[in-house]
Amino acid sequence: MSKKDPVSIFWLRRDLRLHDNAGLYRALKGPDPVLCLFIFDSDILDKLEDKDDARVTFIYNAVTDVDRELQKHKSSLLVKYGKPLEVWEEILKEYDVKAAFTNRDYEPYAKERDHAVYDLLNEKDIPFKGYKDQVIFERQEVVKDDKTPYTVYTPYKKRWMNTVNDFYLRSYPTEKYLENLYHIDKLKKGTLKEMGFEESSAKFPDQEYKSVIDHYAKDRDFPARKGTSHIGLHLRFGTVSIRDLAREAIKHEHTWLSELIWREFYMMNFDFFPDTQNKAYRPAYDRIKWRHSEKDFKAWCEGRTGYPLVDAGMREMNATGYMHNRVRMVTGCFLVKHLLIDWRWGEHYFARKLLDYEASTNVGSWQWVAGSGTDVMPYFRIFNPEAQLQKFDPKLEYVKKWVPEYGTDQYPEPIIGNKEGKERALKVYKDAVAK
Missing domain, CATH: 1.10.579.10 (DNA Cyclobutane Dipyrimidine Photolyase, subunit A, domain 3)
Structure with a gap:
């Protein structure tokens, strides 16, 4: 395909996977072929104190994995480094962008960043569409009857449990629509060194959690035991699907489910009360x-x-x-x-x-x-x-x-x-x- 062909951009951030990805699914269902984008955000990276920060290596490896998967479908991941607004200005010059898709992020900096990108795209009549992906329920979906947020966990959890059903837990079948990806030869990806970082020697946990949750309630408080899943890193960067995890927890281990709900409780409170940072x-x-x-x-x-x-x-x-x-x-x-x-x-x-x-x-x-x-x-x-x-x-x-x-x-x-x-x-x- 030529860069002059119309294209939709799907911007990956905290959702570094193709499987069960809400925003990617919506993009692939649209009228234009989808080019996936990841931005190594210099506004974030420049503030990190350690140049061998293991999280940067983890992200880099996850981005490489996504690119490898895209190549199986005659596509590639567009990887950029810089300030997001400036990166988007470059992309609009390089490609005929008809629409942009992403999954919502609820942290103060992310909301400010996304608003700026929305304004840029809106000036050019390019729709910028966001979707819920990293949580089961977001801002207004689990609130009190008067629409104010819960600030106590137990009633929040009760409303969460009374609201959840198969509709909220079902996966998005992105695999069915991967032929709608933008066909392009492998795109060049910079190195960690070029961004000013070194590869970390840290060992990262795998995504295996099912063997742990069967004994989670009994073992989770004892640090010498392998009683916790270590899945938090994968949830943080979206290399696993929250819907997959929640379905498993609801079926097998409600104590572990409670921890997933705590995560959403904190996330939605942070969304409502960003000054608490x-x-x-x-x-x-x-x-x-x-x-x-x-x-x-x-x-x-x-x-x-x-x-x-x-x-x-x-x-x-x-x-x-x-x-x-x-x-x-x-x-x-x-x-x-x-x-x-x-x-x-x-x-x-x-x-x-x-x-x-x-x-x-x-x-x-x-x-x-x-x-x-x-x-x-x-x-x-x-x-x-x-x-x-x-x-x-x-x-x-x-x-x-x-x-x-x-x-x-x-x-x-x-x-x-x-x-x-x-x-x-x-x-x-x-x-x-x-x-």
Whole structure:
């Protein structure tokens, strides 16, 4: 085909797959052949602190896989690097674009970016159509009777469960329409090095989750067991379909389903309340007098607090980009309560290190442990890291894996006593919240 031929563009972002892809399905059903596009967004990449950021390598590999699949159907993935608006201006000069399709993203930057692209295309009378793909339910689909958002998880989950049915869970049969792809020879794809990045040596989890969910409810809280699916990375970048996962969870494991619903709860709250990225949902909690101790924060980051479960979790994340969910709660609570360090410091560090980082879940979870978010752990509930260790890693299997010097002279004393830290936190929180 010639570049002068009419074409529709499907813009991949957090949906790096051809299978069961809502926006791609809609594009393929349109009147014009579909050229798939991926943009390595320099506005995002330039802010990353680590040039071997494993997530960039994961995305690069996923993009390569999508291109390989497209080539089987005489097409190829158009891969660009730069600011999205400038990239789109280039594309409009290169191709006769009749329509653009994508799947919606709900994070503040993404909405701002998409609005700018919409305005650009609208000026040229090119429709820009967005679809729901990364969630089962989006903004207005699970709300209260008065159309306001749920800010407590349990009633949100109840409405979610009462609303879901086969219509929302069915897959989009994109495979039936792949002959409607734009036929083009393999397009050149830049390298990580050309974008200023190095290939990461991180090991990425596979997409196998069925063997885990059968025992999920029993094993999920014990970090030494293989009790969780590690599917978060694939959900974050859409290399798996949320509909496939939700169907499996509804059939077999409702505890695991609850975690998928928590993800949507946080995502939709973030959509409704984007300011919570930097501000407490409950304004009184922005009056807390945080300690801002660089020394204590560094010890927490490096896993040298003298609390073995906290230290094991931080070292696991630093080494692998993953931390067990139970341990995330313990480490987060320890930072904001025992050390009285601003939750935003912890949120930023997790954002830098976690392979499965999602802004909505990360912000929601950090505000949960800080007591400042929507549905939260009350400020006076403070995890005892020693009791959590005895309950969830009684044989020290997890701790010994990540903190081999525990029990020797090389292991540091606790950075603060458990009782002292708890009492200090309660006083500071009460002083701020009770005003």
